[in-house]
Every structure is written in C-alpha cells, then in structure tokens.
Amino acid sequence: MAEQRFIISGFGGQGVMLMGMILAYAGMLEGKEVTWLPSYGPEMRGGTANCHVIVSDKPISSPIVTKATTVVAMNLPSLSKFQGFLEEDGKLFINNSLIDVKPERKDIKDYYVSANDIAMGLYNSKIANMVMLGAIIKETGVVSHNTVEKVLEKIFHGDKAKLIPVNIEALKKGETLLLN
Amino acid sequence: MTKILMKGNEAFGAAAIKAGCRYFFGYPITPQNEIPEYMSRELPKVGGCFLQAESEIAAINMVYGAAGAGARVMTSSSSPGIALKQEGISYIAACELPCVIVNVSRGGPGLGGIQPSQSDYFQNTRGGGNGDYRTIVYAPANLQEVVDMTGDAFDVADQYRIPVIISADGMIGQMMEPVEFSERKGRPLSPKNWAVTGTEEKRAPNSINSLYIVHEELEKHNWRLDSKHKAIEKNEVQYETYQLQDAELVVVAYGTTSRVVRSAVMDLRKEGINIGLIRPKTLWPFPYKAFDEISEKVKGILTVEMSTGQMIDDVRIANNGRFPIHFMGSPGGSIPAAEVISERIKSIIRE
Numbered sequence: 001m002a003e004q005r006f007i008i009s010g011f012g013g014q015g016v017m018l019m020g021m022i023l024a025y026a027g028m029l030e031g032k033e034v035t036w037l038p039s040y041g042p043e044m045r046g047g048t049a050n051c052h053v054i055v056s057d058k059p060i061s062s063p064i065v066t067k068a069t070t071v072v073a074m075n076l077p078s079l080s081k082f083q084g085f086l087e088e089d090g091k092l093f094i095n096n097s098l099i100d101v102k103p104e105r106k107d108i109k110d111y112y113v114s115a116n117d118i119a120m121g122l123y124n125s126k127i128a129n130m131v132m133l134g135a136i137i138k139e140t141g142v143v144s145h146n147t148v149e150k151v152l153e154k155i156f157h158g159d160k161a162k163l164i165p166v167n168i169e170a171l172k173k174g175e176t177l178l179l180n
Numbered sequence: 181m182t183k184i185l186m187k188g189n190e191a192f193g194a195a196a197i198k199a200g201c202r203y204f205f206g207y208p209i210t211p212q213n214e215i216p217e218y219m220s221r222e223l224p225k226v227g228g229c230f231l232q233a234e235s236e237i238a239a240i241n242m243v244y245g246a247a248g249a250g251a252r253v254m255t256s257s258s259s260p261g262i263a264l265k266q267e268g269i270s271y272i273a274a275c276e277l278p279c280v281i282v283n284v285s286r287g288g289p290g291l292g293g294i295q296p297s298q299s300d301y302f303q304n305t306r307g308g309g310n311g312d313y314r315t316i317v318y319a320p321a322n323l324q325e326v327v328d329m330t331g332d333a334f335d336v337a338d339q340y341r342i343p344v345i346i347s348a349d350g351m352i353g354q355m356m357e358p359v360e361f362s363e364r365k366g367r368p369l370s371p372k373n374w375a376v377t378g379t380e381e382k383r384a385p386n387s388i389n390s391l392y393i394v395h396e397e398l399e400k401h402n403w404r405l406d407s408k409h410k411a412i413e414k415n416e417v418q419y420e421t422y423q424l425q426d427a428e429l430v431v432v433a434y435g436t437t438s439r440v441v442r443s444a445v446m447d448l449r450k451e452g453i454n455i456g457l458i459r460p461k462t463l464w465p466f467p468y469k470a471f472d473e474i475s476e477k478v479k480g481i482l483t484v485e486m487s488t489g490q491m492i493d494d495v496r497i498a499n500n501g502r503f504p505i506h507f508m509g510s511p512g513g514s515i516p517a518a519e520v521i522s523e524r525i526k527s528i529i530r531e
Contacts, residue, residue, distance in 0.1 A: 021356065025185050028358045034185070036356035040211060041294065061443040063355055066517045 002057045004142045005065045007082050009050035010074025015129030020051035025151045026143035027055035035063035048077055055142050070140055111178055118173055127170040134174020183358035189214030191323050191359055192282050195330035196254050202228035203253040205242035207235055210294045211350035212284035215256040236261045240268030247277035248388040250375030252334050256282035259300050263308055269343055270309025274390035278337035282346045284353040287513040295513025296349035296436055301490035304347045305464040312402050314409045316344045317463040319434040323357040335367040340408055351436045412465055419467035420459045427456030430474050432495050433484045434460045441484055443518040471498040480504040487511050
C-alpha cells in the first residue's frame, strides 16, 4: 500500500504515543516517508491521548489524519471518538480487555485483541501496547517485525535493555493472535 | 547522510547548536518547552550556557547582552511570551545586534490557548516594539526546514546584524519527522569587530547604544537601518510555488496550514480541478514578486490562515487589485481539515 494513515488512541499511560513513535521510526528505517503527530492539551491523568502516524512511499503533505486506514482503540472513549475517522474498509483494532462493546461502523474490518490480558499473562499490563502493535504490523503489513525489533534495540538501551526480550515476546504474541 | 526521527522543538535546539549557538536564555511556556529542555541538556555538553531567566523580559535582555558581546545566542517562547519580549527586540534591532528568536505560536489574544495558531503574523512581521525596525521572519512548514532555516537564521542575523524570528506553531513544535543534518555551507561573514568584549587597552572602546538624542543623528541612523532593510527585501525573499501555470484559483498559505492546503490541492487535482499554491517561506520580507507568476485566467486568490486574517494584508498588497481575494480562517486553535478547504475552494470556483 502506498500510504497508511493511523490514529492510535487510549488513555494516558497506555503507551499509545510510543506505539505510534515505533511505527514512525520503523517506517523511517525502511526508507519510507513518515510523520508522527501527538495530541496535546490540558489533559489530566487518565485522560485521553492519541497520535496520528502516516507511513508513505511518497512525501507527506499534511500530517493530520482525517481519513484513517487504521484506527487503534485501547479504551472505550477512543473507540467512540475515532471510529468515525476510519475510511470505508479501514481496519479497526479494539482492545477488548477494556472495551466490551462492538463498533457502530459496519463498513470496516474489526479486529479484537485482549491486549491487557495477554500482557498480564506475559509480564504486566505495561506491555499491552506491544501486544497490540504486533497485531497491527501483522494485519497492516506497514513495517516488518525485524525492523520493529531494531527500533526496540534503539529505544531501550543501558539499564532498559533487559526489557527488550519481554517486549519482543509481547510483539510476537500479538502477531500470531489474529491468525487463529 | 542518516536520517534522525526528531520532534520539531528538539530540531530547533539541535540545529541551533550545530550552527554555533552557545547561549540560550528562556522562560517556560507551552507548546515550546522541549526547546529549553533540549538546550538545558545539550548546551553544557558543548561548553555553552543555558539559563532559565526569571521572566521573558529578563531572557530577551540577556540575549541583548550576549549578542552585544558577539555571541551566537537564541531564545524561544510562544505568543504571549514573545509579546513580553517585544521591547527587547526593538532595542536589539536598534543596536543592530544579531540573534535568533523562535516563536512557537499559540492562540491569542491574551493568554488564549495552547493549540497551534498563526495569529502572530502581525506580531512577527510588524513587531510589537517601537520604532522603524524590521525582523526577518522564517516560516518552516516541515522539520527539515526547521533544521535548515534555524541554521541559516544565525548566518543571516550575523550578516545583517538584525534579529531573526522563526515562526512556527504547536504542530511543528510537537510533531516528529525524519531530519538530516548535512554540513551547512554557511555564509562568508565579517568578524564581529563591533562587539563589546573589552579593549585590553589595545583599541578604542566599542559601544552598544540605541539612544540618539540629536535628531539629525537619529534620522541618519534610521535611514541606514532602512537601507539595510531594503537590501534584505532584495536578497532574502524565499517562497515556493506549486502548479501555478494552469491554476483556476491560487491558494496562499504558510507553515502548518500550507501542508494541509497542499493535501487539498492534490486531492482536487485528482478530480480535475486545477489549483495552485504560493507558500511564503519568509514572511518578512514577503514574497510579493511570487504573485507576478499568477496568470490572468485565474479566477481569484484564497488565503488560508489559522487567524481571522493577518497575512491577507500582504496578499492584498501583492495582488494590487488584480484578482478577487477570499479568506478562510480558523482562529481558535484548530487546524482546518483538507476536506473543508477543498469544499471552500470548490464553492469559490462555482461562484
């Protein structure tokens, strides 16, 4: 696909900004054009956070995503707020550990990832974002698993390097999840 | 050359240090806080000095002092903070000192809001300080331009001995894009033999002064500043045009807005509607001559700004009555969507 446009959303602390940043970073390493645009505002703890990410073969004009090819909802408010931004046949990833409703949109493809439950089983809920990211890269093909591993090695260094294996494990778990 | 994924605000800091900036004085304000944060972390590593001042007014006067001593110096702030700096900017301009000021604009007037805005066009290009002075104003639209323009800004400031403002907004400051730091050619620059660095009793003392109490001297001083401004207007205009040749309508936009407009223009061209774009990269000097490239068959000009209409005054001057001028603005901190701009363009063409 020539251009993929993502809106990734959740509450503060779920690592949605990082998910977007990893996608952008990996896209750049694969020689693609990328932009990452965070929401910012007078948000409170537990409030919503989202980022817009574009990965493209061509130079990107506006970094603002109004017609997303993929929306990732890590919590319920994110699903309500952003399902309307999906283009027809777009991919909607739903963290059904925290979301127990179905999307209103019927003209899209929905994917269900129990990101928090799987993360808890592996390590702790902090890596729920990596489980989701695995599912995203598998289903969208936006970047390869190997490139994401390279990004993780760049992000986690020094004391944090010990976190790489568990993050990769979470990523792999997310990648295999939707095949069943 | 390897690409680095960087936040806009960090790119300002990195490019400044790369250009030899060793002094930064600032005071925190959203949405530019990553600039002082970056400088506080990185300047000490290269033997520079970061200082968080007690106020914006103090910070700009520290810039005044460092510039007077011949240092490469920068400050950054956002709209209401820049307003506080205007007195100092006027003095720095009067004393013909080089410095770089980054304005990551937010909505106003007053405290306004923290979302992206372009309602500082007047403040940046016309200034809030007193007197017949000008500041060069760059308006980057992407992070590579942030890097390149910040580097150039220090050279241009030194060459003309003038304050240079870089006009960005919260989106440019907060977003990430890959950037490259290639070796800058740099401009040939004269030594700063005017700087007040101590004479060691080997030369006559220099002085930095903006007071000309004898009116003939003030008049002479102002005409000299004016001739410098004229040289800048002649030599330093930067702009980009996009598909003006066959355009039915020409849109004028800069910075963040120009990126959304370009998306709209590309969408419309796919539908067979031919639209052109003029993007000023310097807001002062304004690219009046870009408008000479507009062909007579154009139906009108649309100015899109995140304000109630400020750059439109320069567009009117440039247009000189040739075409009808339309305006589309968003003064509350929201960035207009490409689809909304496309609809507006279509409705103008149908009129």
